[in-house]
Amino acid sequence: MQSSSDIGGRLKVFINRVDSYLGNSLSKFFSGEEHPTIQGDVRYEIVGTIVDAEKKPRWVSKIVEREVSKIVEAIKTCSIVVYDIMNDCDEVKDVLQELEHLSFEENKLLVIVSTLMNWAKTPKTGTKDEDDETTFSEDDFRKRKPHPNFKKHLFIEKYTLRLKNEKIKSYVVAPGLVYGEGENTLHPIFKTAWLGEPKDVPYIGNGSNYIPCIHLADLSVLVYQVAHLRPDDQYILAVDDSNFTQKEIVDAVSKTLGSGSIVQISKEESLLSPIFKELSQNDLDILQLDLRTESLVARDLGFQWKAEMGIIDNIDTVVDEFKQKRKLHPLCIMVHGPPFSGKSTLCKAIASFYKIHHIISSSVISEGLEKMDPDEADDLKASMKDPNFTLPEELLVSFYREKLLSWRCQNQGFVLDGFPSTIEQAQALFAPHSDNPDGSPRDDTSPRNVRVKLLPDYVFVLDADDEFLKERIMMLPENMLEGTNNTEESFVKRMNFYKEHNAHEDDSVLGYYDSFDVLPLTLKASDSPANLLNHVKKIVGEPKGYGPSQEEKDALNKIEQEKEKVRLEKYKKDEETRQKEEEIKRKKKESEWISRLSELELQEKELLEVQSTPFRRYLMDNVMPTLTKGLVELCNVRPDDPIDYLDEYLFKNSTK
Numbered sequence: 126m127q128s129s130s131d132i133g134g135r136l137k138v139f140i141n142r143v144d145s146y147l148g149n150s151l152s153k154f155f156s157g158e159e160h161p162t163i164q165g166d167v168r169y170e171i172v173g174t175i176v177d178a179e180k181k182p183r184w185v186s187k188i189v190e191r192e193v194s195k196i197v198e199a200i201k202t203c204s205i206v207v208y209d210i211m212n213d214c215d216e217v218k219d220v221l222q223e224l225e226h227l228s229f230e231e232n233k234l235l236v237i238v239s240t241l242m243n244w245a246k247t248p249k250t251g252t253k254d255e256d257d258e259t260t261f262s263e264d265d266f267r268k269r270k271p272h273p274n275f276k277k278h279l280f281i282e283k284y285t286l287r288l289k290n291e292k293i294k295s296y297v298v299a300p301g302l303v304y305g306e307g308e309n310t311l312h313p314i315f316k317t318a319w320l321g322e323p324k325d326v327p328y329i330g331n332g333s334n335y336i337p338c339i340h341l342a343d344l345s346v347l348v349y350q351v352a353h354l355r356p357d358d359q360y361i362l363a364v365d366d367s368n369f370t371q372k373e374i375v376d377a378v379s380k381t382l383g384s385g386s387i388v389q390i391s392k393e394e395s396l397l398s399p400i401f402k403e404l405s406q407n408d409l410d411i412l413q414l415d416l417r418t419e420s421l422v423a424r425d426l427g428f429q430w431k432a433e434m435g436i437i438d439n440i441d442t443v444v445d446e447f448k449q450k451r452k453l454h455p456l457c458i459m460v461h462g463p464p465f466s467g468k469s470t471l472c473k474a475i476a477s478f479y480k481i482h483h484i485i486s487s488s489v490i491s492e493g494l495e496k497m498d499p500d501e502a503d504d505l506k507a508s509m510k511d512p513n514f515t516l517p518e519e520l521l522v523s524f525y526r527e528k529l530l531s532w533r534c535q536n537q538g539f540v541l542d543g544f545p546s547t548i549e550q551a552q553a554l555f556a557p558h559s560d561n562p563d564g565s566p567r568d569d570t571s572p573r574n575v576r577v578k579l580l581p582d583y584v585f586v587l588d589a590d591d592e593f594l595k596e597r598i599m600m601l602p603e604n605m606l607e608g609t610n611n612t613e614e615s616f617v618k619r620m621n622f623y624k625e626h627n628a629h630e631d632d633s634v635l636g637y638y639d640s641f642d643v644l645p646l647t648l649k650a651s652d653s654p655a656n657l658l659n660h661v662k663k664i665v666g667e668p669k670g671y672g673p674s675q676e677e678k679d680a681l682n683k684i685e686q687e688k689e690k691v692r693l694e695k696y697k698k699d700e701e702t703r704q705k706e707e708e709i710k711r712k713k714k715e716s717e718w719i720s721r722l723s724e725l726e727l728q729e730k731e732l733l734e735v736q737s738t739p740f741r742r743y744l745m746d747n748v749m750p751t752l753t754k755g756l757v758e759l760c761n762v763r764p765d766d767p768i769d770y771l772d773e774y775l776f777k778n779s780t781k
Contacts, residue, residue, distance in 0.1 A: 136169055136170070137202055138155045138205040138206075139205070139207070141173060141213055144175045146303070147211075147345075148173065151207055152173065153345070154346060158182075171184060172189060173187075174189050174190075174191045193216070193223060194223075197223045200220070200224065205234045206236070207238065207352070211239075211240055214278060218281060224293065232292050234293075234352055236351055237285045237298070238348060239282050239300075240275065240278055241300065241337055243270075244270070245410075247268055259417060260418060260419055262420065274407065274410055275407070282360075296355075296361065298351060300339050301363070301416075302339075303340075304436050305340040305341040306450055310411055313404060315382060319382055319453060320537075324383075327398065328387055328388075329371065329395045330371075333370050334370060335369070336370070336411070336415075337414070337416055337417070337418045338364065338435060343363075346428045347426060356426070358422045362418055363423065365432060365433055366419070367434055367438070369437055372387070377436070377437045378440070383536075384532060392413065455534065456582060457580065458481070458581055458584075458585070459540070460542060461635065462587030463624075464616060464620060465598050469543075471654065472542040480537060481540055484539045484542060489528050521550075522554050529554075538669075541581065546623070547626045547633075548637045552637065580638075582665075583664065584638045584643055588649060594650075755774040756771070
């Protein structure tokens, strides 16, 4: 065995796919980024390949292109080579063939991280009834028979152990299902439980298959120890001391992280299930592996296990790792403000955008009553029909507390709609309790302190004056007022209650939040709902947790496009209908106007005729006789100046 002092100060380690689930963890341990005390004075320089350049770990010093010739050149400079063959069988085969015939000045160590799927079809000993108890160890490695989809992996194992290069010391490490640190193969199970969509977490087949497992950190340390201790056995099973079935593992995840409900699906259904679509066929095969194993070599490698007794015995730690790695912290928000300031509207918008739960009194009370003794619930329901009845505050707080402690709210988060509205309610709701909701004792010194889990991260206060709020209630449609307490009298009563409990900041619910360094932030209630949500986005940031997948985004975009298309078609149709109606109205008005105009002209003509009758009679009696005679005389005489002649004639005869 080569000691640390023999190895020297700054040796290189080659690790393939340093951006992968296992490659990232291995490179951490060998670089000293993770648990550097294990290595003593040894600090390795990490060289490796990568699939996604944007995910290059900061502790990796050099990235090699994924070409066999360049990989081989990089390996020549390294003392240790670690290859995860789960997804790189073809590449490693070509690399091994090149390495086998090379001459090296110094010894090299090769560790191939394979899979227990190479044992999936290994014949079990004993009678049919005893088959389930058959346990395999390193002593049985020559008996191993692979799953049909893993024959290439078995070939790589055998090729590695038979390498004809005296300068290369080779090992095969065969891990079971690797879990922890955000999850990989088990990620769909954890994700489904966390989201609660669907509520029942699926397991494949009857779920009675035993899946050998190992925590990612334990696998990384085990590989590290193999590289340093270089045990005599070249084939090592990387498994913990557990023997859990698939159903037991899924059940533990669901109970710890989700609803606690599980459901069986067939192997065929798993291939079509959207839950498992992110997994490769290899991963689905591992979930259905049925094998009991124990590692005799791993016990002698002398390292401290993180999860030696398996995933179920360490499920709380594994779930916490999952949340931390995936940044799945619940987002807790409170919206406070006077009546009719728009709290519910803003809460709905926040809940929709951040995919958290809208906590409103009506639904909280309804759910609380459903969980009560039926007789007591019926009595309360009867009492609540009285408009003057008030639900006991202690009971209301207990309903809210149970709701906020539900797994959905503790996973995704919540937005409180106006409750608690007083400092007394806040103290009762958020203060640590000695017992859990189920009555079991709670350790308030633990990281899961109730106050930390329930207290809002952000508090928004909608500010508005009395006149604005009165005007808003006056503008409400009648159908929103009928049968409700949205009356002027109710508004005044609620407004007085709000002012009474928010007059002094130190004695208000806002002062309570401030005392825990949760600063209430004021928003103008007069702003539009869209502007208010934008203000919240700027403060809170982008949604945390799982956003929609690309397929879900495409589906949502398609739905929005369809909605927009329907909206445009409806608008076009409505516009055409409106224009037709406008044309009909215009023609009708035009016809009415023409008819009325004709009637007015006739009336005017008749009026003029009536008004002109006395004038005509006057002319006929006093003017026309003399004028007519003058004109006749003018025609007979025909003077040179007829106008002057007619003028003199009319003047002479005007006195007659």
